Amino acid sequence: MKHASKVFLAVVLAVLAAPAFAALNVFACEPEWAALAGELGGDKVNVYAATTALQDAHHIEARPSLIARARSADLLICSGSELEIGWVPLLLTQAGNSRIQPGSPGYLEASQFVQRIEIPKVVDRSLGDIHPAGNPHVHTDPRNIARVAEVLTQRLAQLDPADAEVFKARAESFKTRWQGAIARWEKEGARLKGVPVVVFHKDLSYFLRWMGMNEVGSLEPRPGIPPTPAHLAELVEQMKRAPARVIVYSPYNDAKAAQFLSERTGIPAALMPFTVGGTDKAKDLVGLFDDTIARLLAVVK
Amino acid sequence: MHRKTLCAMALAVAWSAPLSVRAQDAELGKIRDEIRQMKEAYEKRIEALEKRLQETEAKAGQAADSAAQAESTARAADTASQTAVQASSRPAAENVLNPGISAILNGVYSNLQQDPNAYRINGFVPTLGDVGPGRRGLSLGESELGFTANIDQVFRGSLIASISPDDSHIDVEEGYIQTLGLSNGFTVKAGRFFSAVGYQNQIHAHAWDFTDAPLAMKAFLGNQLNDDGVQVKWIAPTDLYFDVGMELARGRAFPATSGGGNKNGFGAGSLFTHLGGDIGSSLAWQTGLSYLATSPQNRAYADLDSTGTSVTDSFSGDSRLWVVDGVLKWAPNGNPTTNNFKLQGEYFRRNENGALTYDTQAASLGTQSGSYRSRQSGWYLQGVYQFAPMWRVGYRYDQLNAGATGIGLVNTGALTAADFPILAGYNPKRDTWMIDWSPSEFSRLRLQFARDYSRMGFTDNQIFLQYIVSMGAHGAHQF
Numbered sequence: 001m002k003h004a005s006k007v008f009l010a011v012v013l014a015v016l017a018a019p020a021f022a023a024l025n026v027f028a029c030e031p032e033w034a035a036l037a038g039e040l041g042g043d044k045v046n047v048y049a050a051t052t053a054l055q056d057a058h059h060i061e062a063r064p065s066l067i068a069r070a071r072s073a074d075l076l077i078c079s080g081s082e083l084e085i086g087w088v089p090l091l092l093t094q095a096g097n098s099r100i101q102p103g104s105p106g107y108l109e110a111s112q113f114v115q116r117i118e119i120p121k122v123v124d125r126s127l128g129d130i131h132p133a134g135n136p137h138v139h140t141d142p143r144n145i146a147r148v149a150e151v152l153t154q155r156l157a158q159l160d161p162a163d164a165e166v167f168k169a170r171a172e173s174f175k176t177r178w179q180g181a182i183a184r185w186e187k188e189g190a191r192l193k194g195v196p197v198v199v200f201h202k203d204l205s206y207f208l209r210w211m212g213m214n215e216v217g218s219l220e221p222r223p224g225i226p227p228t229p230a231h232l233a234e235l236v237e238q239m240k241r242a243p244a245r246v247i248v249y250s251p252y253n254d255a256k257a258a259q260f261l262s263e264r265t266g267i268p269a270a271l272m273p274f275t276v277g278g279t280d281k282a283k284d285l286v287g288l289f290d291d292t293i294a295r296l297l298a299v300v301k
Numbered sequence: 302m303h304r305k306t307l308c309a310m311a312l313a314v315a316w317s318a319p320l321s322v323r324a325q326d327a328e329l330g331k332i333r334d335e336i337r338q339m340k341e342a343y344e345k346r347i348e349a350l351e352k353r354l355q356e357t358e359a360k361a362g363q364a365a366d367s368a369a370q371a372e373s374t375a376r377a378a379d380t381a382s383q384t385a386v387q388a389s390s391r392p393a394a395e396n397v398l399n400p401g402i403s404a405i406l407n408g409v410y411s412n413l414q415q416d417p418n419a420y421r422i423n424g425f426v427p428t429l430g431d432v433g434p435g436r437r438g439l440s441l442g443e444s445e446l447g448f449t450a451n452i453d454q455v456f457r458g459s460l461i462a463s464i465s466p467d468d469s470h471i472d473v474e475e476g477y478i479q480t481l482g483l484s485n486g487f488t489v490k491a492g493r494f495f496s497a498v499g500y501q502n503q504i505h506a507h508a509w510d511f512t513d514a515p516l517a518m519k520a521f522l523g524n525q526l527n528d529d530g531v532q533v534k535w536i537a538p539t540d541l542y543f544d545v546g547m548e549l550a551r552g553r554a555f556p557a558t559s560g561g562g563n564k565n566g567f568g569a570g571s572l573f574t575h576l577g578g579d580i581g582s583s584l585a586w587q588t589g590l591s592y593l594a595t596s597p598q599n600r601a602y603a604d605l606d607s608t609g610t611s612v613t614d615s616f617s618g619d620s621r622l623w624v625v626d627g628v629l630k631w632a633p634n635g636n637p638t639t640n641n642f643k644l645q646g647e648y649f650r651r652n653e654n655g656a657l658t659y660d661t662q663a664a665s666l667g668t669q670s671g672s673y674r675s676r677q678s679g680w681y682l683q684g685v686y687q688f689a690p691m692w693r694v695g696y697r698y699d700q701l702n703a704g705a706t707g708i709g710l711v712n713t714g715a716l717t718a719a720d721f722p723i724l725a726g727y728n729p730k731r732d733t734w735m736i737d738w739s740p741s742e743f744s745r746l747r748l749q750f751a752r753d754y755s756r757m758g759f760t761d762n763q764i765f766l767q768y769i770v771s772m773g774a775h776g777a778h779q780f
Contacts (some may be wrong), residue, residue: 054636067542090778095486
């Protein structure tokens with residue numbers, strides 16, 4: 001009996017003490033931030049991606065598995081700006097984890113550190129699922145990722161000072177590669193400037209702005225409201241008057257609406273990876289933008 | 302920006318200088334030389350500054366972006382300044398710290414074959430709450446007002462009041478504080494809250510998949526159990542979700558005594574545990590086991606005895622309830638937008654042991670008391686399928702088992718079973734079908750049809766047409 005209780009005590013202590021020696025547990029709400037945390041943290045972090053490219057981060061349930069992961073997280077990184085309002089607040093209140101509460105270094109809302117666009121002047125639910133703090137999909141502009149990388153590096157160093165030098169070195173290496181890649185993308189994508197495009201949801205706004213592309217319509221009649229036949233008919237008419245060159249949609253969107261519009265108008269529909277894992281080639285952050293631009297160049301001739 | 306102004310001023314001085322020197326011919330050459338030197342020096346400096354500016358601009362993309370970058374660095378550096386910068390971008394009105402306010406409205410049209418005022422679940426002790434199917438015809442349901450906010454760094458508070466449309470009284474449905482980050486997986490709740498016993502009990506009625514509660518919840522929890530108490534919950538540090546928790550409460554509602562007894566300590570206690578996780582990316586599951594123990598004292602209910610007189614009977618003793626629950630949710634690749642399916646079920650088992658007093662008001666055959674013992678159970682299983690965006694259909698099957706109820710007064714022959722008609726053995730059943738349409742996550746229209754066999758000898762065909770909408774703060778619903 002005595003022996004058993006000793007073993008039990010040892011197990012309990014091991015469980016309680018384990019997080020102190022292990023790598024930082026990073027809970028990333030979206031795959032892009034998981035990929036970034038992996039780039040910056042290497043083997044010093046255990047990264048968990050709460051969602052995949054096939055899921056819509058607006059509509060996720062606070063599943064038991066997510067609560068369990070949030071409970072052990074040292075750092076939570078999300079897009080923020082109310083993108084995850086339907087589930088992250090629940091994780092925070094349910095998980096019993098003080099390290100990731102807002103205001104602590106373990107809570108990072110990426111969109112707070114970049115300049116947000118499309119901040120609505122009028123906030124009303126009749127306008128659809130709008131975000132009063134602006135468009136939350138900030139990662140589609142690689143320059144925003146560079147900025148978030150700086151903040152994330154500081155946070156990682158703050159939470160795990162012993163490995164601060166590792167994080168700094170990795171951040172330097174990432175920055176060099178990233179700046180080089182941005183210059184390359186801007187060169188490759190120069191041809192996309194001014195190209196009129198129809199989006200599914202306003203989730204590529206930062207990308208389009210960066211590339212100088214011109215968003216002329218969206219398949220959703222209002223943000224977050226699924227395409228309706230009436231709205232699609234309107235779009236067909238609009239495309240007859242002023243055709244776009246490409247219709248883009250993301251892996252979590254229902255491709256049928258995009259294909260419908262494409263068939264009716266002859267405008268090519270192109271699947272964008274949107275985030276890491278969205279397409280086979282979007283294996284990492286560099287692949288994400290490589291593939292996005294390649295896919296656009298392939299249809300915009 | 303500041304530097305640029307300085308440069309411009311220096312430039313202006315440099316350029317305006319020649320005007321003043323023209324008048325003095327004698328030193329003209331010398332001064333010209335000096336000015337040229339100055340000019341060159343300034344031009345060089347300006348050039349250098351411009352170059353630096355361009356570099357910064359190139360780096361940051363745009364001037365506005367560079368401001369954002371400065372802001373980001375400042376924020377990362379210090380949490381205090383973070384809040385300051387964040388606050389400056391918001392309107393500095395008095396109400397910025399207002400709690401999240403939400404209002405839930407619901408209205409229903411009910412077409413009920415049987416009189417809802419005579420509703421009962423035969424075989425089961427009537428509960429204290431209103432478990433009936435509601436009024437016939439058009440009626441406004443209970444409106445809900447919710448206030449939720451972090452109180453400080455330690456607590457979060459939540460108040461949900463329900464306003465009854467008829468007698469205009471306001472009920473506190475939930476009003477509790479909750480710890481925000483005790484860490485190590487602990488959460489403590491105190492106040493009035495929906496008990497964690499079972500699965501659906503914790504979910505607010507407006508988020509239910511059917512208009513009304515399962516029969517088992519009506520019979521064993523008086524529709525929905527919200528008690529005044531304290532809840533402690535611990536989540537294990539494992540990837541598989543595992544929690545254990547305990548509640549100690551006043552025991553103010555069924556299965557305890559109405560209002561709770563006049564005593565110190567606790568009138569109800571419960572234990573619960575859950576396991577949950579994912580299977581692949583398309584399936585998520587959760588199971589739970591919970592136990593609720595109360596000792597009701599003089600828990601009264603009305604019945605019609607063998608003489609046809611309405612009498613009040615009451616129970617005192619122990620009530621023990623076990624609940625096993627499970628829920629399974631499917632969405633292709635975890636994306637529920639187009640299609641998803643939810644399977645949910647609960648099994649309840651209750652043992653009650655104690656004394657049953659007949660006719661406490663001595664209105665008929667006189668007050669008498671004897672033993673009482675019951676073992677009863679009930680379960681439901683429901684499935685809800687979203688077959689297209691916005692559209693869902695669902696089916697629910699309910700069944701209760703009245704089991705064997707031992708009434709001492711009947712066994713001894715003091716009274717007959719006809720004096721306790723509502724406790725006569727009967728197994729209520731119900732089939733429910735529904736279809737609902739949700740144009741957004743904030744509104745829902747539902748049509749429900751139920752064939753209810755709760756009353757012995759009667760079939761109640763029920764049709765409900767209901768709307769439920771929520772306004773204000775975006776709610777987050779539990780799994």
